Amino acid sequence: MITVNSISNDLKKIRKKSPLVHNITNYVVMNNTANALLAIGASPVMAHAKEEVKDMTGIASALVINIGTLSEKWVESMLIAAKQAKLLKTPFILDPVGAGATEYRTNVCNMIINEASPDIIRGNASEIMSIVKAGTKTKGVDSMESSGSAVESAKQLALQTNSIVSVSGKTDYITDGKNVIEIKNGNDMMPKVTGMGCTATAITGAFAAVNKNYLIAAANAMAVMGITGEIAAKFSKGPGSLQLNFIDTLFNLSEKEIKDIFLY
Amino acid sequence: MITVNSISNDLKKIRKKSPLVHNITNYVVMNNTANALLAIGASPVMAHAKEEVKDMTGIASALVINIGTLSEKWVESMLIAAKQAKLLKTPFILDPVGAGATEYRTNVCNMIINEASPDIIRGNASEIMSIVKAGTKTKGVDSMESSGSAVESAKQLALQTNSIVSVSGKTDYITDGKNVIEIKNGNDMMPKVTGMGCTATAITGAFAAVNKNYLIAAANAMAVMGITGEIAAKFSKGPGSLQLNFIDTLFNLSEKEIKDIFLY
């Protein structure tokens, strides 16, 4: 359901419009996330003060909320920003980092989902399964399940919440509850770079900023992640160089490379 | 008004004295900022607890405040530290990141400027213009204006606040309200690395720590930023490698390179 054309067209739009993506995200990945958004052509901003999140979301083209290092005050701001995004019909993407690892994370995720219905939920298999079924465990922030085992949970979550659910893993699955798009690009070393999933979520925000068909936008984003990671891994000796090469490759990604690497 | 000699002499002093630079800065850039300060030969410390900022500023040779991811408690600490810096005549540099993007940011900047008069204000064109003229807009943290269009605002701000104002852009302008120093070094890819402006502000802190003529110190700092970025860009394939090469180049920067690259 996605093509080299749909991926390339969205990418061109991001590079042309340079959409402002407002991130309320975790401390671990802020630098990488900002660099990935700049590399793809978007304009990142990180802001979390309750005094300003409404205004910042108000001028943004997408809102990305990531609960990786959540705490009480940040959760308050996340809700304010999320409600503003819904009000303005600005695309709102949620990354439920570590849902299932602690009750607090799972509860915050469910609360945000209930109170400010995200347009796209993007996580790993354990996280998505934990949201759907209380009691499923996550090992910290790393998945304990293959993405394939989360497909039914993802479909169920998409239908329950009327959102797009995007599950990353060896194969990525993106679903609206009925249709499931599979992305097979990527490289095994990617999970060895911290926050690669968080980058995927931020990039999904950039795509949703330029494409109102969020199923396609989310899938195009994961395709670009996979293609970029696959190219970057070819000349990386380890996760340190992969982190750097990922940014360089994303910055230079051409339609020809998308055509050559994308797995239909 | 600055020369290869003034740049090199300050750089030598930084490397010799290794001044402690106290940063209260944003989450996105802390790692880069610390690495840039280490690379140039300074000793960085990040500390924001209200219980310790007064003491930390007390032992520091410069204070750098950057509001990139501000929130209420951090602003409290920024004020305590800034007032301590003024009391001890320790150079205090303010980076008004994103001023103009939200009312909160603009107001906090103006409040810090009014209550604890910075020695140097270092920002991009949109930020400087927003501080001078309420109502000017900033797109998140990226400038919407060329640096040239901010020169008059910079001069006005310098005179109003009795400070040095340093505006980064294709050309950098550093002014005390009367004199304007222009720095033409740099590379177009630099704004594609997140926090390059924040690094400029921290480096300005290191120069102000060793040179009490803050106009010259601020200009020397921007010259080193531009020269380093220009050299580093030559062997960078994208913003990922530029971020890394910038640190390596800054660490190894020689007087000969300054002489060869500096644009008079």
Add this chain to the structure above:
Amino acid sequence: MITVNSISNDLKKIRKKSPLVHNITNYVVMNNTANALLAIGASPVMAHAKEEVKDMTGIASALVINIGTLSEKWVESMLIAAKQAKLLKTPFILDPVGAGATEYRTNVCNMIINEASPDIIRGNASEIMSIVKAGTKTKGVDSMESSGSAVESAKQLALQTNSIVSVSGKTDYITDGKNVIEIKNGNDMMPKVTGMGCTATAITGAFAAVNKNYLIAAANAMAVMGITGEIAAKFSKGPGSLQLNFIDTLFNLSEKEIKDIFLY
């Protein structure tokens, strides 16, 4: 007292078991720390909310507390997590970053040590000396003393607190108060990369997660740090590339390299 075998065996266990290491650490180094733990084969998680730290420590194989950018609420959470670690006999490693630079830091360190006795205390010479003797000064977060001058303080601290004390420097000293293990590997450029000491502490957490002899675990960790840094420095032009090469080298570190580089 440590050998190529003891180092290699612990490393194999980390790679096989991928222990979850719970970090409550500073903003500057979170990305590096997470990447270093992933590179060595562990699974990092960063979590600091008082609502979840008890649960997160509960599922972790080691707890690493680092006070680099401490503040009131974080200190509360550090204590909750540390007490949970003690209750569950989960190894608890403390990095007293900047102890001695401000009274607040020194006091928080002593409070954590008194209330939740760490299994391993890992810091630089100035920090260790400051904890033992109130009034010793630290320059921000960089040591003002050679590691050798801290050996007696380290032994005293180990005996007083019934913990392992690990002091980094040109030579690393790891002691239980009676025995002192010296590690001579490393490279002079390592302190020019911000948070290299914090990485050492996190890696010590990974080793303690798989080896209940904490003296040996802490020494094996410092040996791996030194060996990795020494190899990585060989092909690094500055601290920017060293930061990257360190991660790549750690990811690929082989028993042969340990054998070739380890200084008996």
